[in-house]
Amino acid sequence: MISVFEGGAYLVNGTEIIQDGPQALSAVKAKTGLDTTKDMARQETIAYNILKEHNTSDNMEKLKIKFDKLTSHDITFVGIIQTARASGLERFPVPYVLTNCHNSLCAVGGTINEDDHMFGLSCAKKYGGVYVPPHQAVIHQYAREMLSGSGKMILGSDSHTRYGALGTMAMGEGGPELVKQLLNQTYDINMPGVVGVYLTGEPVKGVGPQDVALAIIGEVFDSGYVKNKVMEFVGPGVSGLSADFRIGIDVMTTETTCLSSIWRTDEEIREYYDIHGRVEEYKELNPGAAAYYDGMITIDLSAIRPMIAMPFHPSNTYTIEELNANLTDILDDVEKKAAVSLDGAVDFTLKNKVKNGKLLVDQGIIAGCAGGGFENICAAADIMKGSYIGSDGFTLSVYPASMPVYMELIKNGCAACLLETGAVMKTAFCGPCFGAGDTPANNAFSIRHSTRNFPNREGSKLQNGQISSVALMDARSIAATAANKGVLTAATEFEGSIQKYQYHFDSKIYENRVFDAKGQADSSVEIQFGPNIKDWPAMTELPENLVLRVVSEIHDPVTTTDELIPSGETSSYRSNPLGLAEFTLSRKDPAYVGLAKDIQTAQKAVMEGKCPLEAKPELKDVMKVIEEAFPGVGKGNVGFGSTIFAVKPGDGSAREQAASCQKVLGGWANIANEYATKRYRSNLINWGMLPFLIEKGELPFKNKDYLFFPGIRKAVAEKADEIEAYQVGETGLKKFSVRLGELTEEERQIILKGCLINYNRV
Structure with missing residues (x-):
């Protein structure tokens, strides 16, 4: 079904893979006649050439993208x-x-x-x-x-x-x-690695794009095979997929932690642009005759079967057939993983959903950028035609991804077909993806063609003793389950036909409603502010020395941005930095906000020209220990704040608030064994927070300890590889070290200035 190469590979003429090795270049030359090198072949990927066209620097290893x-x-x-x-x-x-x-x-x-x-x-x-x-x-x-x-x-x-x-x-x-x-x-990154995703075969009836995507995520997430790399989809199997099918796979590549994605294009994509009245935007894209990839994933699409990602991560994948055949064992494993994700805060089980050997589902959702596409909803309508979801607890909601898609579903009858089954059609809205719509009942189990199934992302509140859970599936199998009145069913069991519907895009919908300034600014317009829209609070430069208190210690294998700052109802406060900050880590560590504010009082005193030790008397003993070893540290050259430790923080959303909320509460750093995504690390840096790395193993500190970083400003400015740090104990200082990892010169200056706003302020 899916194979992952241990090393790199050459793609020859778009159709043949030659694994990297001593004889690889000779084999490439024999096939193509090209006397190439690995470096030359790296420049033949689609990704390399797009990045080259958008790079404003003269160095393709250090990109500055516009x-x-x-x-x-x-x-x-x-x-x-x-x-x-x-x-x-x-x-x-x-x-x-x-x-x-x-x-x-x-x-x-x-x-x-x-x-x-x-x-x-x-x-x-x-x-x-x-x-x-x-x-x-x-x-x-x-x-x-x-x-x-x-x-x-x-x-x-x-x-x-x-x-x-x-x-x-x-x-x-x-x-x-x-x-x-x-x-x-500019967007400054090192030239990313490019991993080829070589597709062959065609999907069988009942298999949709989410099935392919989940199979890929389950294969590569844990190993980090594509982390911060570009996934480039190539091979003859691409041509057998519709544009909508490709889009459905592509949008889920985010869950692999890759940096970006690109596909070869063909007449199918040209037709997509033509349908949308933008055929001039189409260009055929293909890798060169001999392109080198830093990794290679091969996928036989015909071998993919309907998939399910069980709670609480998109990588927790099984085939639906496998789950149904091994319910007890798999549900046992889900419970064990849930105990880690939920910190044992509530009792969680799905075993009570098993009736007569079948897994019963409480809710189905087809929505958003992943599930709300035209073909997904049409296929769901065909599978459900003539069926009814029944009058018990099971519900089904369908959210077309845009009003033009909705309009076409009305015109071709698919919307009416779904409504007749008892499903509910709703307008374009991302709410079910992040907990702002269709939150299930407590202990309910929802299957969704959406993007994520992190703990509480569906809207339940762990801090209130609530827990419901989400499994990710394709719209087709969700429809088959709905037609079976909530009994988990793979769409490959559907014996009817799934039609191919022609899509017609109605541009008038946008023409009549969307405001487009056509790039023309009007400086006379007054910005309309609401009372919740607040400016960012003042932030100071990085001080010469730092005293930080550890205010949260998280040992989960991965910490998501949803856990750092909850989604759902808190989203309404994202225009209010201080208001939103009150929710920081509320699901994972409710004590965090109080502890962060407590040590922040010392830094506020510094900013107001007052004595931090009077504002926070506990610091008198801390500073006494520090001053014995570092007599020059004291008034005017030390800052105070908080830090958290997490094993691997930042999986999931791009939301900057996972970092900025820590910053406005006085956070100066994160300490981690690694960062789950480039996005989260970049957010820390842009908010002036130090993205410290520490080796795996027993920590030299614990929650609520004070840490001292002497000469931190100098260390950042002088590009120190190792940062000297101390745990402050009652009897003295215990030394350890952290690293910052690679920083661009701009990132270094942003940290020194205290945040991007300070860096750019005129």
């Missing part, structure tokens, strides 16, 4: 624009699209969601952007329909910014990276 377009949604664009405004923004230098698909229900916090929307509309007018009103499209569907272009690059402030199937290399990052683009700065 993107063609930017996109954000309504829980990120307020903070981004506020940050850019504080740095002197006058106009959007590239097309910037502000969609409204996350806080579009306006159900929490009174007016604050719609206030954010009106802020976005007024900013689109003032700075020359594009504003997509609520319920028109989810961010990524609009980008596919209206922004993508073969060979182009798009940066979005959402982790699932993936348009590779359309020939667009897209990346999801935290807001500060978009701020840099708005200020005509």
